[in-house]
Amino acid sequence: MPHHEDNPVPLGSSDLCFDSRSFTKEHFSVDEFLQEHRNRANLEAMRDDLGMYLKVLRTAMIDLINKDYADFVDLSSNLIGLDVGISRIQVPLGQLREELIHVKQSLEGAMNEVNNQLAIRRELRDRKRSLRSLSRVHSSLKKLRALLTQGDNQGTPAGPLILERATSEYVQLLFHTKKCQKDLKDNDSKEFEQVDSLLIAGVNKLFLQSIHSGEEGRNGLHQCLSFYHTLNRLDSAENLYRKKIVAPVMQKLINQNSLKSLPGGLPALYGRIIDFIDGEMKILMDVTQKFNSLICDCKCNFLLRSFWPEVEERIETELSPIFAAGDPDVFYKRYKDTLNFLEILSERCGSQKGILELHSHPNFLSFMEKWNLPVYFQLRFQEIVRQIEKSFASEEWAAKRADWKLLASETAWDCLLRCWEDDVFLLPIAHKFWKLSLQIISRYVVWSKKVISNVDGKKKTDLNFLVCLYTDVESLNRKLPEIETLSKSKIPRVNDETSSLLKRSLEEMRTELDRLLEEMNEAIVKTLCAENAAYLQQVNNIPRLFRRTNREAPTKPLPYVISILDGPISFFQSYQHHPKSRFWLQTMFSRMTKQYYSSVDDVLNSVKKTEESLRRLKKARDKSSNVVTSNDQRVGDDNKIRQQLLVDVHAYLAGVESLGLKKGSVEQLAELLLLVGASQTQ
Incomplete structure (x- = not known):
């Protein structure tokens, strides 16, 4: 075969829009090539330059073929007559092969004979050794x-x-x-x-x-x-x-x-x-x-x-x-x-x-x-669950110890501790007791939610119970890390992974308790608002108190304002030391104020429409006759209505502030004041 040194790929001219050496890179990519040169020339120019470079490559290929053509011709001429030489040596090689096969067969026969003799000799030697050992066995036995x-x-x-x-x-x-x-x-x-x-x-x-x-x-x-x-x-x-x-x-x-x-x-x-x-x-x-x-x-x-x-x-x-x-x-x-x-x-x-x-x-x-x-744990499980369910169903809900408010909360906590007491807990079933601890917390949450859903908001006992339950849930949430510490003290050599799982599962329970606290906030506020919903409806009755009644101009708030404030004031006096009391009152007053604002706005709009109707009626009558109507008296009644609303709202504000709440902390209270204040100039 002809042999020649590797010819390098020819380079294109310098005026091409690309470098021809890019095609010889080991990891050439068409996409990268186009991305790299798209800013140098448009696609039509690149196509023309590629066509020019293709012509250069074709010319280089033809030169290479012409250069090696003579070597190929010499090689083919050297192969003339080779088949004759091959035929001439076939016969001697065949004879040599037969002789080698004969020699191989002779050697194999000799080897088999030698192996047979060696096997006989080995068998005789083993037999001799066995007989010698047998003789030694008889001697040893004796x-x-x-x-x-x-x-x-x-x-x-x-x-x-x-x-x-x-x-x-x-x-x-x-x-x-x-x-x-x-x-x-x-x-x-x-x-x-x-x-x-x-x-x-x-x-x-x-x-x-x-x-x-x-x-x-x-x-x-x-x-x-x-x-x-x-x-x-x-x-x-x-x-x-x-x-x-x-x-x-x-x-x-x-x-x-x-x-x-x-x-x-x-x-x-x-x-x-x-x-x-x-x-x-x-x-x-x-x-x-x-x-x-x-x-x-x-x-x-x-x-x-x-x-x-x-x-x-x-x-x-x-x-x-x-x-x-x-x-x-x-x-x-x-x-x-x-x-x-x-x-x-x-x-x-x-x-x-x-x-x-x-x-x-x-x-x-x-x-x-x-x-x-497992049977032991099942008995302990039934014992603990029976105690918890009994406390949930008990009519006596007051706790026996001062650190809890409700018997159910006290019992749930005692049962949590019971799982890890020395006379109950066993290390081989530690995972079962941990699961039972989580189940106790979960059951307490379910019971609490059921209690919340059954509260009708019309009894003072309901409100007191909810506040006590909120306090206990908060205490339980705060005490839960003690269970983690207690469990780790009972389970030796807790690895990092297990410790992380314990902590994570307990954090999930604490999250559930946090959600429960939010629901209880809502339930307490609803209970506070429910008592006063009926009183706010009396705002719509104010116009009937003054129209055609010849009542004097109001200087005192109506009884419904006092009734609205009685409940929150009583609640504040009972729970003023509770850290959430102001939050509950603030939320309750914000909701009530929105309703109060809506009712007052409806009354003022109604009064305004009545005044406009009377004004139109007066104009019509004045044109037809010179008789003085009693419209002035009705306009005076409307002013008394506005005055009564103003007095009521200010009394309401005074009651709110008496509870330590600022006007700006209650939603729409400032707007309510502006509403009744602006009505006085109408």
Whole structure:
């Protein structure tokens, strides 16, 4: 193939509206190219320049083809006659291939023969080794039987030295037994089992003897553990200790009669069980701990595999009534006593790893599942809910303590605290108690809203109840962070995520209480306004008091003004120290003033229309005759109406200001004054 250096792409002329090197960029984009050059030239000019550059590229391509044409022609001429040469060497290559195949077959046959001979030799060698091991097995069995029956013939158990020799010989026996497994006869297997039983029995006797020897048996215990470990039979030691030592003691201790006879009840029984660990098991546990530290791969644990399974099974079978949750108070005490017992038991494990092994033990998991915590919580739930609902339905609504106004609020708070009391709260179901706390708050909000909706606004007791409820809701909202603090003190090691979730859920409840306070503000104001709605209707009756009655010009406000102010004044006197009293009164007067303004405006408009009608009527009569009509008297009556409205509004203003409210803080009060003031000049 012809080869030439890479020819660079030719550049366009400098008068083009773009740089031709832009097309050779690695990440060329048409959109970016047009965006970049749109301000230099319009599309028609760019099209013409691109056409010129295309001609340059075509010319460069033709030059390149012409330059390499000679090389292509030379290459094709060199290939003439190549097929003849290929045909000439095909026959020799075929013969060579057949010879290589024949040689390969000969080598494979030789290799198969060699492999067969090697396999026969390997089989003979294995057979010879197996027979040698079989001979050693017979010798070891004979030697072991002599060693292990020596003590029995003398009437005493085999000593540590004999057991040490026997154990070493037994290990050799195991090794050779595996080597001659195919050549073993049934008699050999039976004899092996007999020797195995004799050896384990001997170690077991020494182990039990050392257990009962107290301090003097420490060395014997260490030797026995070494024997068991060498024989890979530590589980036999653990089972033996459970059956011969732990089971008899626990059988006498863990039963209903023992539980009833102990003065301290269940805690005393648990104390006796712990005393067994600290007493009879202490030496064994000390020796086991030292032995495990010396032998890296040893995990002997009599507490976990001998003591605990026996204790747990005895408690489950003999003391099953302690798991009953019928009486939540009794259940709580038994459960807490059990947790204290398990905590002490965990301390006896000696290490964090030992504690984890205990807590993950199948018997431990089964034991904890026996405590029916969901049933316990359901009983507590019913107990607390029943108390709350009773307070909601009670006709006696006054609280018993000074820090609350209503019995329902006091009960709700007490029930919130009850969820986290020491004789109620249990850590494994902390999430349920937290949910119950939120449900109590939510139920209190629902009850409060129902109370608000049932208030008719016509009774003073309703208003008093609403103010008390508002005060309690405000207090509850302020106290809720105490529940968060209390819950965190009861739940150890709360991570940041859990803490954030607790805080967020409680904030949602506080938001609900804030909304409830807004609804209660509205309910209190409506109740205040409802008492005075009927009095404001009397404003429309003022014209009838003066028209054609010859009453004197008014100097005192009408009784309806006094009636309107009586309720707010009484409310202020009762609740003047309440931080929201002025807000409620201000809101109430703002709404009432709007209605008052509307009524006064209607009366003044009516008076004005009457005056205009009388004026037109007077003009018509004056034209027809010279008789003086009584219109002047009717005009005087209208002025008295305006004067009465002015006196009433000023009395109303004085009443508002007597409650400590400023004129500008009550909506439309200033406009009302201007309205009645302006009417006097009409």
